[in-house]
Amino acid sequence: MNLTDYDVLSFDCYGTLIDWEAGILEVLEAWAQHAGSPLSGDELLEVYSVNEAQAQRDSPSAQYPRILADAFVRTGDSLGIPVSAEWADKLGASVPDWPAFEDSADALSSLGESYKLVILSNVDHNGFAGSNRRLGVQFDAIVTAEDVGAYKPADNHFDALDGVLEELGVPRSRLLHVAQSLFHDHVPAKRHGIASVWIDRRHDRPGWGATPEPSEDYSFGMKFPSMAAFAAAAREARTDA
Template sequence: MNLADYDALSFDCYGTLIDWEAGIAAVLAPWAAEAGLDLSDEDLLLAYAENEAQAERDTPSALYSAVLADAFRRTGDKLGVAVSDAWAAKLGASVPDWPAFPDSADALRSLAEDYKLIILSNVHREGFAGSNARLGVAFDSIITAEDVHAYKPAPNHFDALDGALADLEVPKERLLHVAQSLFHDHVPAKRHGLPSVWINRRVDRPGWGATPEPSAEYSYDLEFPTMAAFAQAAREAKRAMTV
């Protein structure tokens, strides 16, 4: 794959650009401590992962804040401890507080010099606005779960890409998808025939964390451990074209 062959990049946000595991654990960990549960952050994320995915399947038109609250309650049921409305609401409202990965903003600014940037995210518009303030770039197109009334790995986000690309006057073959989640992104990207790059943010940690293990076929064309490494490779590829 030559990264210079593409004019637009579509990104997953949470897990790729924003550290959603840190954001979720920042609420789940004090709840677990209050409830007397002796569980690590990894234990809590593993218990949580499938509950969020199931809540998204069950209520595809719900705002992400409601999905988070629902997933938290389901996680409490799984662990045998009820989640109060106050705790559920706290997780639901926490998206704007989730930190960006340290390299995300600089990487995006670098990539914006050579590519159109598109967000393809399982979130509501209000939540993404809070996260975008941490990322510091103006995306050329933003597609959220609130816009398409579904959550990845459902096809709706990727179906909506056709219209976004038409508006940006970018041919589909010049689009590259960039994401951390094999489950949420690389499975549907493969179904839609899109080349993709895996940002393997958990490269130094075992297990799946807050993301369910993929049960459907997936693929990716390149793998990088960070956005910084990907942005550097993309910049070098684009500059090589001018030599």
């Protein structure tokens, strides 16, 4: 893969640019401690990830705060520990408080000098607006679950990219998708024939974290442990071109 072959970068946001695991765990771990559960953070995320994916499949048109709350209740049911409406709503309202990864803003600023930047996110407008203030860049297009009425790995986000690319005047062959989640992003990118880069944020930790293990085929052209490493490789490629 030659990174100079692309003009548009589409990004997953949560897990790639925003540390959603830290944001989710801030609520889940406090709830587990309150309930006297001995489960570790990774154990909580493993159960939660499956329940969030199912909530998204069951209610594709629901806005993300309701998905989070529903997934939390389902997680409690799976663990035999009831989740009150107060706790569920606390997670549902937490998205704007989720931190950005330390390298995200600088990496996006660097990449924005050479590429058009697009967001493909499983979130609603209000949630992303809060997160975008932490990222500090102006994206050329933003596609959310609220816009397309579905959640990745459904095809809706990637179908919507055709309209985005037409507006930007860029052919699909010049698009590169950048994402952490193999399940949410690299599986549908492969279905749509879109080249992708894996930002493996969990490269130094076992397990799948807040994303379910993928059960369908996926592929990626390059792999990086961080956005900083990806941005550095993109700068190097431009310098060498």
